[in-house]
Amino acid sequence: MNKKVAVLGAGSWGSVLANVLVENGHQVKLWSRDADQVAELNQKHTNQKYMPDFTYQSHLQATNDMAEAVEGASLVLIVIPTKGLRSVAHQLAAILAKIGAKPVVAHATKGLEQNSYKRPSEIIAEEIPTANRQAIVVLSGPSHAESVAIHDMTAVTAASEDLPSAELVQKLFSNHYFRVYTNNDVIGAEFGAALKNIISIGAGALQGLGYHDNARAALITRGLAEIRRLGVAFGANPMTFIGLSGVGDLVVTATSKNSRNWRAGYQLGQGKPLQDVIDQMGMVIEGVYTTKAAYELAQKRHVRMPITEAIYRVLYQGEDVKTAIRTLMNREVTSEVE
Numbered sequence: 418m419n420k421k422v423a424v425l426g427a428g429s430w431g432s433v434l435a436n437v438l439v440e441n442g443h444q445v446k447l448w449s450r451d452a453d454q455v456a457e458l459n460q461k462h463t464n465q466k467y468m469p470d471f472t473y474q475s476h477l478q479a480t481n482d483m484a485e486a487v488e489g490a491s492l493v494l495i496v497i498p499t500k501g502l503r504s505v506a507h508q509l510a511a512i513l514a515k516i517g518a519k520p521v522v523a524h525a526t527k528g529l530e531q532n533s534y535k536r537p538s539e540i541i542a543e544e545i546p547t548a549n550r551q552a553i554v555v556l557s558g559p560s561h562a563e564s565v566a567i568h569d570m571t572a573v574t575a576a577s578e579d580l581p582s583a584e585l586v587q588k589l590f591s592n593h594y595f596r597v598y599t600n601n602d603v604i605g606a607e608f609g610a611a612l613k614n615i616i617s618i619g620a621g622a623l624q625g626l627g628y629h630d631n632a633r634a635a636l637i638t639r640g641l642a643e644i645r646r647l648g649v650a651f652g653a654n655p656m657t658f659i660g661l662s663g664v665g666d667l668v669v670t671a672t673s674k675n676s677r678n679w680r681a682g683y684q685l686g687q688g689k690p691l692q693d694v695i696d697q698m699g700m701v702i703e704g705v706y707t708t709k710a711a712y713e714l715a716q717k718r719h720v721r722m723p724i725t726e727a728i729y730r731v732l733y734q735g736e737d738v739k740t741a742i743r744t745l746m747n748r749e750v751t752s753e754v755e
């Protein structure tokens with residue numbers, strides 16, 4: 418089954434996912450807004466800013482023209498940071514309406530929109546009318562671009578309310594190193610994906626301060642408890658949080674130096690100012706923004722998220738990381754299961 422696929426966003430994850438599809442024999446057009454990056458991808462098959470030292474398949478074609486990328490595609494996969502997702506979905510909607518196309522639209526974005534607290538699939542659903550798309554599919558799970566690029570064994574989830582659409586994504590992506598499961602819990606998949614970024618910052622900060630294995634395990638486990646609480650409050654299936662898009666993604670990002678969120682947390686733990694961390698990363702640190710959205714959402718819904726609250730105080734109220742940890746540990750003791 419050879420299909421035409423458009424991938425919108427040529428950062429580390431979009432470009433590597435596009436490369437997987439090319440390796441699977443599909444015709445892929447990778448769109449980027451950056452003309453220089455497109456030229457580099459087409460001429461040298463590299464993407465130095467986002468995937469230094471990696472060489473892409475020579476059949477991977479990049480373009481600066483979104484309409485050219487989308488023409489004839491059965492699947493359009495959007496891999497843009499949450500902040501830019503709405504504007505890209507808006508541009509895509511205009512093109513789909515103009516050419517009268519109706520592809521499956523998937524995304525691999527992990528975050529919540531500032532102020533609206535919308536999940537990525539909600540943003541896409543608002544921007545692209547059903548006349549111009551099939552169901553929306555969420556591609557999520559433990560998957561650092563750097564590991565997928567070197568064919569590390571990877572398992573992820575394609576979540577959609579529409580099983581055939583999830584199965585299309587599953588079929589297009591699955592191969593000997595990349596295994597895709599389906600799931601119908603879009604809400605759970607998206608909350609797990611967004612909120613693990615917050616805990617990953619915390620895990621990095623602990624390591625930056627010199628804490629060890631027990632501290633990391635405690636943070637991951639109690640972090641998962643509050644991720645689940647918020648997700649379930651919005652209708653997620655609790656079981657999703659023990660799956661790939663839940664604990665799976667949490668473990669990979671809270672234990673890996675490949676994680677931008679972990680690296681950001683590590684530097685914060687070592688005392689570097691947040692703005693310097695953001696400026697020097699050169700890639701999106703979704704957790705910085707998701708922390709604010711999740712904190713506000715939890716306050717509105719009266720969901721307890723003590724770790725998220727602590728990280729919010731560090732990122733947005735200038736609290737010292739050590740003080741935040743002390744406050745967390747000195748809270749009144751409680752039952753594990755609530």
Ligand SMILES: NC(=O)C1=CN([C@@H]2O[C@H](COP(=O)(O)OP(=O)(O)OC[C@H]3O[C@@H](n4cnc5c(N)ncnc54)[C@H](O)[C@@H]3O)[C@@H](O)[C@H]2O)C=CC1
Nearest residue numbers: 427428429430431450497498501525526527561562700701
């Ligand atoms: N890097 C990874 O290993 C993984 C990343 N993700 C998620 O995928 C999403 C994208 O992440 P990365 O590829 O890592 O980001 P990145 O920082 O490497 O690249 C982002 C890309 O999006 C483009 N972009 C940003 N705003 C835009 C806008 N308004 N219009 C057009 N293009 C825009 C940038 O030019 C860049 O090409 C994030 O939500 C991230 O959490 C998910 C799984 C793995």
Ligand SMILES: O=C(CO)COP(=O)(O)O
Nearest residue numbers: 558559560561676677678
């Ligand atoms: O979501 C990811 C891996 O599954 C990527 O995490 P980072 O954004 O922390 O790099």
